Amino acid sequence: MPRSHRRATLALALAATLCLGTAGAAVAGPKAPAPKPPVAATKVAPQVTLHVTPVATTRSTTDYTAVVTVKAPQTVVTGTYQLLDGTAVVGSGTLASGTARxxxxxxPGAHRLTAxxxxxxxxxxAGSKVVVVPVPAAG
Incomplete structure (x- = not known):
């Protein structure tokens, strides 16, 4: 084969390789950009607090008021809560602007309360820290 013919064959093979690429990109056209994954809504972490105080206006030494407060950044907190004594539910309900009474x-005895x-x-x-409430025996 003459030298010029080999060069022409090599040039054609090179041109075909460059034109088609390894995946045929030139024939298929430009690649479409990969779709972006949907943005997942990020939840915020709340701070849950529980305050338990005796009710001073009753005769019974077993009457208490628990205040559950839930705060979260840039959010008026709504939703439900449970008040637990150990694992037993002793109260539940819906928060009003992040608070419930x-x-x-x-x-009588020691109670380990959590909200x-x-x-x-x-x-x-989320949950609150444990609040230990020692209730005296009626006397």
């Missing part, structure tokens, strides 16, 4: 009649917030589409669920 619960009347409790506790038996558990259920969360919403924008706010994660």
């Amino acid at each position: 619960v009347a409790l009649d506790l038996a 558990v917030y259920g969360g919403t589409a924008k706010v994660n669920g």
Whole structure:
């Protein structure tokens, strides 16, 4: 084969390779950009607090008021809560602007109370620290 013919064949092969590329990109056209994944809504972490105080206006030493407060950044917190004594539910309800008041009649003895917030589409669920309430025996 003459030298010029080999060069022409090599040039054609090179041109075909460059034109088609390894995946045929030149024939198929430019690649479409990859679709972006949907942006997941990020939930915020709330702060749940529980305050338990005796009710001074009653004769019974077993009457208490629990106040559950749930705060989250840039959010008016709504949703439901449960008030637990150990693992037993002693109160539950719906928060009003992030707060709920619960009347409790506790038996004498030590009670380990926690408030558990259920969360919403924008706010994660969370629990408070344990509040130990020692209720004296009626005397």
